[in-house]
Amino acid sequence: MVIMAPVNSMKSCMAVIESGAGEIYTGADEGLFGTYSFTGRGKFTGNSTRILPEFTELERIVEYAHTKGVKVNFLANIQYLQDISDKHILERHFLDYCGNAIRAGVDSIVLGDLGLLRLVREKYDVELHSSIFFRTINREQIAFFKEYDIKRICLSYHVTLQEIEKMCMSNIMDIEVVGYQGCSMFNGTCSFLHDYGEDKFDPGLFCKGIYQVNSDEPSNIFDVEARCGLCSLRRCKSAGVKAIKIVGREMDYRKMQGIVSLFSKIINNDDISINEILPSWWKYTLCSKNSCKYIGNKYEEFMIGGDYH
Numbered sequence: 001m002v003i004m005a006p007v008n009s010m011k012s013c014m015a016v017i018e019s020g021a022g023e024i025y026t027g028a029d030e031g032l033f034g035t036y037s038f039t040g041r042g043k044f045t046g047n048s049t050r051i052l053p054e055f056t057e058l059e060r061i062v063e064y065a066h067t068k069g070v071k072v073n074f075l076a077n078i079q080y081l082q083d084i085s086d087k088h089i090l091e092r093h094f095l096d097y098c099g100n101a102i103r104a105g106v107d108s109i110v111l112g113d114l115g116l117l118r119l120v121r122e123k124y125d126v127e128l129h130s131s132i133f134f135r136t137i138n139r140e141q142i143a144f145f146k147e148y149d150i151k152r153i154c155l156s157y158h159v160t161l162q163e164i165e166k167m168c169m170s171n172i173m174d175i176e177v178v179g180y181q182g183c184s185m186f187n188g189t190c191s192f193l194h195d196y197g198e199d200k201f202d203p204g205l206f207c208k209g210i211y212q213v214n215s216d217e218p219s220n221i222f223d224v225e226a227r228c229g230l231c232s233l234r235r236c237k238s239a240g241v242k243a244i245k246i247v248g249r250e251m252d253y254r255k256m257q258g259i260v261s262l263f264s265k266i267i268n269n270d271d272i273s274i275n276e277i278l279p280s281w282w283k284y285t286l287c288s289k290n291s292c293k294y295i296g297n298k299y300e301e302f303m304i305g306g307d308y309h
């Protein structure tokens, strides 16, 4: 099982690879799509770092990653865009966008829309992954994507460990799961902005925010997503999960470096006690609040469920 870490620059690329990432993922920012968010985030993080590199930097990132034997996944997570007129050739531009990434040398393209999946499949001979936006929770969905020659599928995090084990056992295609953080809603249906920080403003995840409704006690009423994947990491590995994705393209690379090395230590050292190496902030904000993914947590009753329920 490899750690798939987010990258927004050459600097973050070097940092996460050094910390143990076996794969990285990123996107690219350019011309016509410059004002469109491919990440559900703003263009800059709260500390003024770009969230998406430009294509020239992407080429250098790919080159560096490949010298270290690390694969690069290119996320092109948007919905289908139609050509509106001769001036607004969004569909063709999207295909060029993917073509530029392929020319930069990326190893796979990750898509979250069926229309785009067909378009890209028809035009390019490239490895395709199905993103979390497809909200995959059972084997039937995986079998459906097999027909599109998809190599890997990212499961929704609204599944249980038993379901993950069954889906891995079905051996239909490679399985990826999210190991850290995520959205409170069923993926792709969140209408809140995520980390829409623009230069010195870091609002965090609004869907996890604390709200007061009438005279009720203020609470995070929208949040039904457990964030910690560390407590189920070893079982995911023995179940045969191929990649564990860490969310956080907006994150400062030094913080991301810490998270990646934590995952790496636990995956690669079976003798290490998770409890002993978990930082106290992690235990306090996540595990002690019963916010651990895939294992029975306080959100289980809200899960839609696939094979398990």
Ligand SMILES: [Zn+2]
Pocket (backbone or CB within 6 Å): 182, 183, 184, 185, 190, 191, 192, 194, 205, 207
């Ligand atoms: Zn959200």
Ligand SMILES: [Zn+2]
Pocket (backbone or CB within 6 Å): 228, 229, 230, 231, 286, 287, 291, 292, 293
């Ligand atoms: Zn935990």
